[in-house]
Amino acid sequence: MKKTILLFIAISAIISSCDVIEPPYTTTNTGQDTTTNQVVQKVYVEYFTGHKCINCPTEAAQLKALKSIYGDKLVFISIHSGAFATPSAPNYLVDYRTITGNELDANFDVTTISVPNSLVNRKQYEGDVVLPSAAWGGAIAAELLRMPQAAICLNPTLSGNSIELKAGIKPLAQIEGTFMISAYIVEDSIMSWQKNNNIEIGPTPDITDYYHRYVLRTSMNGTFGDTLFCPVAMPTDSFNINYSTPADPTWNTSKLYVVCFIYNKETDEVLQVEMKKIK
Amino acid sequence: MKRLLTVSICLLTLITSTVFAQEQKMGEIRGDFQTDFQLYQEDSLIGAPPVPEKFLMNGYLNLSYTKGDFSAGMRYEAYYNALLGFDPRYKGNGIASRWASYKHKDFEITAGNFYEQFGGGTLLRSYEDRSLGIDNSIDGFKIIYSPVSGIYLKGLVGQHRYFFDKGQGIVRGADAEINLNEMFEKWKDKSLRLTFGGSFVSKYQTDKDPIYNLPENVGAFAGRVTMQYKKINMFSEYAYKINDPSAINKQIYKDGQALFLSGSYSTKGFSALLSLKRIDNMNFRSDRTATGNMLQINYLPSLTRPHAYSLSAFYPYATQANGETAVQGQVTYKIPKNTKLGGKYGTDITLNFSRVHDIQRNAINDTISIGQSGTLGYTSPFLKIGDELFFQDFNLAFGRRLNKNLRLIAEYVYIVYNPEVIEGHAGNMVHAHTGVLDLTLKLKNKKSIRCELQHLYTEQDEGNWAMALIEFAVAPKWSFGVQDIYNYGNSNSDKRLHYYLLSFSYTHNSSRMAISYGKQREGIVCVGGVCRNVPASNGLLVSVTTNF
Secondary structure, X not given: OHHHHHHHHHHHHHHOOOOOOOOOOEOOOOOOOOOOOOOOOOEEEEEEEOOOOOOHHHHHHHHHHHHHHHHHHEEEEEEEOOHHHOOEOOOEOOOOOOXXXXXXXXXXXXXXXXXXXXXXXXXXXXOEOEEOHXXXXXXXXXXXXXXXXXXXEEEEEEEOOEEEEEEEEEEOOOEEOOEEEEEEEEEOOEEEEEEOOXXXXXXXXXXXXXXXXXXXXXXXXXXXXXXXXXXXXXOOOOEEEEEEEEOOOOOOHHHEEEEEEEEEOXXXXXXXXXXXXXX | OHHHHHHHHHHHHHHHHHHHHOOOOOOEEEEEEEEEEEEEOOEOOOOEOOOXXXXXXXXXXXXXXXXXXXEEEEEEEEEOOOOOOXXXXXXXXXXEEEEEEEEEXXXXXXXXXXXXXXXXXXXXXXXXXXXXXXEOOEEEEEEEEOOOOOEEEEEEEEEEEEOOEEOXXXXXXXXXXXXXXXXXXXXXXXXXXXXXXXXXXXXXXXXOOOOEOXXXXXXXXXXXXXXXXXXXEEEEEEEEEOOOOOOOOOOOOOOEEEEEEEEEEEEOOEEEEEEEEEEEOOOOEXXXXXXXXXXXXXXXXXXXXXXXXXXXXXXXXXXXXXXXXXXXXXXXXXXXXXXXXXXXXXXXXXXXXXXXXXXXOXXXXXXXOOOOOOOOOOEOOOXXXXXXXXXXXXXXXXXXXXXXXEEEEEEEEXXXXXXXXXXXXXXXXXXXXXXXXXXXXXXXXXXXXXXXXXXXXXXOOOOOEEEEEEEEEEOOOEEEXXXXXXXXXXXXXXXXXXXXXXXXXXXXXXXXXXXXXXXXXXEEEEEOOEXXXXXXXXXXXXXXXXXX
16 A cells, blocks of 8 residues: 555656746847957857758757847857768759868767757767757857856958968966867858758748858868967966968858867867957 | 776676576576677768778677566677767767666566656657667666556656766656456456556756746656457557657647557458557657657657568658658458469468658748747647658568468568658658569578569659569578669669678577678668668678577
């Protein structure tokens, strides 16, 4: 009888475990920081996608919604990689794949899991580094709660067909470990074909004039960057770097940005990120 | 993890040595090993992805110890690295599960990893299928209790296995089953056998999302009836789930429902089966962000016939948890032997048909599009079927012994396959006609030769395929095979490729080694409507299994 009572209590406890959510289902939190002269923690999202990925426009809309909440505090780039990013006739002839993107994909095993997926600060969130769209919001929110440990100041310029970058990095606290710096070039709002299965986003199965946002074009200093400091950096330190890379003539230079981030070589975790328009 | 592994191995060694030393007075140890490894060759022609490691391996060891009412066990797994087609997050090695259980009379308690199923699994099924890379064992506590004859109660709490870790959500569940024939003395000998069951399952996961107000506790319940009357069997199960926005349903707040109805009649030489299913937003996982085959609480089988022949199985169906309506019927008849049609040994005929459609989805109002995230998504009249066809399979199979030593199986399969829904990428609806001839000739001294000829005709996807296989076996130990699958109808002449495969297997007592060398085309492997993608590969695959 005791066993029956115990089971009955357990079952009753379980049955009471339901949260029915009433509208509105979404929050109105803007999350945007209105202060301008203060260093803020930013979060870096590497979004792996492909122009033949039929689910990607829906997931990209999720990223755009998060961008509208967090504004400049959220820096995302789109990395076209994997089977859905290969060119194919007659309409998907553009190849957005890059050596850097492919190497990142292989290193983090992203597209072998599924597409689209993202890395958020290349950090594990609830047991995973490679995150599906439903986890992006939580992971981004968690990362933005951190106190900024470094500030990055970018000064990119376009000289002829050469992209020049001068960057200054200032630790805001004592940072221990081997930290790397990477600088990538991305191009925003490239219009071309994209597979789609969501009429809410656009025509199906193809959107002929889809805007691909912040598409990774190249790295200025290799896929995994250069060592910035090791084994420790103090708040009294400051680091200056200079990089240059040729701009491909097919790129729209008025839509180019440089994305620069610092990450821990041992853990891959991104400490801080900054993004700036080149022209 | 390493410490845990060392301790576990020491404990098992100690137990093993103690057991053998005391001539098994201390209990019994059972186990099984399985290791699959593959050496990969680059082959860009067939689209085989490069494998930097060249060599990949999956390995498993199960050990269990039983003494009287007590049992305990563990599973060790190693992936160096996981074979292509398996989730790369299976990496390294570790103790994937460990458990201890005590069962006494009507009471059983288990701590650690366990598998369980409530009813048909519509609400909860925890199971392992290595071929799919699925192991959603629950790590926690489980109690099974039968207070009186005919009443079975189950309760469980725990977290799903997630690679070598645990999932974020906590699963709680309870199930009760009443078997009237066991419960009441006067029902014991009745022809009518009746069983009723009910389940409740809830999951808990914190809400950290900045956009959506997410339910942290999601509950679902189900009821079922099993009836048997003479040669008739009937099963029905209905499940309901409250709002559960997730990665799979694109964050909609609609409740979920599932209904299964199945009836069969079986007598000597004849059987008939009819099954119906309706699923609406019934993806149920312990982590709302999970995708693929991970962290699934429930199991939604497909109502389609699993095909065994290579070309017939080219286009398998994967259950669409977001919504589908399915029907399957099957009639099996054995034409009696020594009749004009049946021949000397009789002839088996199986006719099977299945069809799967979307459910009817209507917009909630003029301003919200169907399936829009952060809304109720859509409304769906329960008995209305959607227009979009997901899958259809009509197949007819004959099996007949032509003489004492020669057996023939012939099969025709017509499949209509929607790649956009099933595989998630754009593509035209595939109409595939497949014919199969399978001849087995028994020779002397337990030897046999088997020959398969298959042909698939389609104007879509990769066009026509032909396949031939010849297999020589010396029962029960040896088997040698050669096969070729040829994509001769590919519209791209550069892709009219042969996929040769040589295979060999050796079985000795409870151990088996299988070796194959050759090419494998990219495709999908499905078991019961749950699928995984298999990338193209070229190389040597070795599989060794043994039980003790």
